[in-house]
Amino acid sequence: MASRKLKSASPVATKQAESPREMQxxxxxxxxxxxxxxxxxxxxxxxxxxxxxxxxxxxxxxxxxxxxxxxFGPANENPVLAENARQFSAWSADYEKFRADLTAHTEQGKQLRNTSLDLQRRADDIRAQQNRIVREGKL
The missing domain is CATH 1.10.10 (Arc Repressor Mutant, subunit A)
Structure with missing residues (x-):
């Protein structure tokens, strides 16, 4: 087996973060x-x-x-931005509820579809059994 010699990593010079200039x-x-x-x-x-x-x-x-x-004083909120933020917050809560409801209904829809397919399969089995009984009865 050939051995490889690993090069040692050279130290990386770290830059000092420049402090922001002061306001003149x-x-x-x-x-x-x-x-x-x-x-x-x-x-x-x-x-x-x-x-x-x-x-x-x-x-x-x-x-x-x-x-x-x-x-000028404290940073009073811009009333238009404050109202917009309030509306967005309300919308966001409604949207999250909608998404949760949609997820729940989608899952329920999948379960109902699976139940429907199972009932259809069972009905097909019963119908096939009825057809066999009718055929055997006509012999």
């Missing part, structure tokens, strides 16, 4: 101006959220949350 004064100004454009007295205007503002500006969501919290 200019960053704060830009974030604050954007929030001012999309935030009314108590909440974001639909469809805006901290996350959407952050994606729009290309900055971390934490920056937006920090500036919004300091300058």
């Amino acid at each position: 004064r200019e960053d704060r100004r830009i974030v604050a101006e954007k929030i001012a454009d999309v935030y009314d007295d108590h909440a974001y205007i639909a469809p805006w959220t901290d996350d959407l503002v952050a994606r729009d500006l290309g900055v971390p969501c934490a920056w937006v949350a920090e500036v919004r919290d300091f300058m």
Whole structure:
């Protein structure tokens, strides 16, 4: 048997994760101006959220949350998004119930089909036996 020499794995250099850059004064100004454009007295205007503002500006969501919290107040839910989330939650519960019912009815349908096939087989056997009895009786 030929023996193979295994190469030792070379150590892989691991990169240190770069820490996110810190928010500068200019960053704060830009974030604050954007929030001012999309935030009314108590909440974001639909469809805006901290996350959407952050994606729009290309900055971390934490920056937006920090500036919004300091300058505009708590992140009150956008009422349109809150209603949409409520409707989705209700729909999701109804859909899950529908899926469970459908699964149960599908299983029940399979059982009923199997019962029907069994009854048909038994009826065929009885009919064949009746035909034999009739034939034998005419001899």
